[in-house]
Amino acid sequence: MSDGPRAPHVRPAIASAPSSLRPAPVFVLVEPQLGENIGATARAMFNFGCADLRLVAPRDGWPNPAATATASGADYVVDRAVAYPSLSAALADCAYVVATTARPREMLLPVLSPQETAEILRHRIDRGERCAILFGGERAGLSNEDVAAANAIVSIPVNPAFASLNLAQAALVLAYEWAKADGRERFASALDAVAAAPRADLDGLLDQIVAALDHAGYFHPEHRRPVMERNLRVALTRAGFTENEVRTLRGVFKTLSRGGA
């Protein structure tokens, strides 16, 4: 739990970061080194609606101008980030904590995927628990004592032959899964708002094509016609043309069959 002193140059703070966003997990960076990485982490978080950042004994003190410079637009997160002298102080108001580790430790804790983590966090945050995700410093990651403060481990399933996620990338994956679990699954498509053409329009297009093909002597031998027509219908129906697209295609086929006649 590492309650002892970590670094002398941390202003003690108690309040949690206010946030006008929906409740989201707190991201806790334990002994981060470069301000640039703190800023990059803030950006990664804010991309997915996470704005509560806590720092445990940041090496270069806090606030850190390098963090603000890198945050480029995520100042909201950096400005509200709070530094704590110890991990237990940073977690004092948290009910559920997960620790990110590059590989599962030999520790008797559940190991969750990022997606499982996000689902658990959403459920717990929905019932009012403050939840935190711990990230270790750039050099050594979380100590075993840090991990022992957590309820579970979350490991990102990287390529075993090449595992080199940095701090902000790990935060990005966790924040992304959080946003998904929080309902920001995907954007709407312009397709969602455009109705498919009524079947009569499609039939008109198919009739026109078949007539033009007939004229060009396409259906040969004649006994294959039903299958050929059906294949054509299936292919053109699957596209789910809109009225406009059907109109366009009618023009296209009209032009082509005129040219071919």
Next chain:
Amino acid sequence: MSDGPRAPHVRPAIASAPSSLRPAPVFVLVEPQLGENIGATARAMFNFGCADLRLVAPRDGWPNPAATATASGADYVVDRAVAYPSLSAALADCAYVVATTARPREMLLPVLSPQETAEILRHRIDRGERCAILFGGERAGLSNEDVAAANAIVSIPVNPAFASLNLAQAALVLAYEWAKADGRERFASALDAVAAAPRADLDGLLDQIVAALDHAGYFHPEHRRPVMERNLRVALTRAGFTENEVRTLRGVFKTLSRGGA
């Protein structure tokens, strides 16, 4: 489809990047600018087992020493990356293509989430189709013509108030979802390999605790005893102690109740 010339300093190439890894989607960067970003993208990909990188008209030519420098360990990906003069040349052998866009365009294409994309890609790759994910350059992203070459759009559900994913971060999210869909869901926990203690051990622990508490006059008033005992049992059972942990706890309680006697 932009078949026209893009940049003069691209060596034409045909072969696809060989890979000793499992089949995975091809990542296609359209008119990337900084070699550093190409290298960072290669790293993001390789973290999740994706090794096929194609470049369309990279601004600074190819190969690019800055990409190798940034790839730090993902040289495997950078060394095998191939530059193409046009998008249609890069996609010539691909059967299914998704285009990443920061926001869905006003285009009649399905808009997928990264997870949906990964599931579709896995299905198609399993049946032998080569699939590609398109990423736009740092400055302007994909053109509408580039997007029109795709079967679908994939947009990462970022915070609408703050959307600033860079190229390598977008690639990271897609590669991460790919790895998940490809079965690299999560690591095992050390817990998986350790059996929970048999119930008799747990009962022994509980009996010991109850006896010690009895001795200390804890169960008061007496009629509350059944409920208090049950609550204790529930809490201690839920932890799923191992045999070792039960042994440790028995020692702890033994020590404590001795001191209190």
